[in-house]
Amino acid sequence: MGRQPCCDKVGLKRGPWTIEEDHKLMNFIFNNGIHCWRMVPKLAGLLRCGKSCRLRWINYLRPDLKRGALSEAEEDQIIQLHARLGNRWSKIASHFPGRTDNEIKNHWNTRIKKRQKILGLDTVTHMPVEEKEKVEEKIETNPEPNSLKEQEETRGKENEAKMVLDGRNDLLNDYEVLCGSLDVGLWWNQETTNSNSQSLSLSLEDSLNPSMGESPSMKEDSIQKWVDSVDSMLSWDGFNQLEEELIFLENFQ
DNA sequence: AAGAATGTCAACCGCAGTCGT
């Protein structure tokens, strides 16, 4: 007996989202915020399950999403983080504001993995494949554990690093929560009222079609302003701490 | 030009964790 599905799937729409659905979801969230995903589709008038709405918002509609291909620097950072964190995509994604875990996971599976293979690196351990085989051979032939003292020392260091990592991730999560809890709808209306006298409601078509409403660059500017305003409201002390902790982690490595 | 092969990425599924009762 498995768990019941998150929603009654009968009569619910599946597959790609239409512009109209996107529009409905965005308008609803901008005006009401997110309190309970399960209620969102009902209240927004969508024939989707809450889970689907959440995914659509997080991966595609959020105003702070960064569009476009990942840079080489970002790619390198993903590789480093993957070596440290493994397939914990959401943790990796938290290091890239505006990028989603899905995006990074897809990028990893379709491109980086391939690149690693071409370079002769193991995609799990990031070691050169030959070296990895040697290590595995060594473990098989000599499974003796280290001395008790050595084991304790290693465990202690690992725990310390884990605590720092957790703390850092908590800070990043808090930042995301704070961004998410701000009333974007209010901000948006204020922003659009100040900048022009056109329709106050956000229209996805407007942002997709330059001929209607404001130009995409103006919309991007507005979104950037929002992101900047969120940033300016935050204390950066926590991020200074992050920097210190990162240095500690580098030393630990 | 056409079909096959391959790549990309949005969306789905099921599980685990958390929280309230």
Added chain:
DNA sequence: GACGACTGCGGTTGACATTCT
């Protein structure tokens, strides 16, 4: 502690796009 409701995560799928033969 047991249970159900809900959210978030990671693995996987499948539709569409692009490249190759």
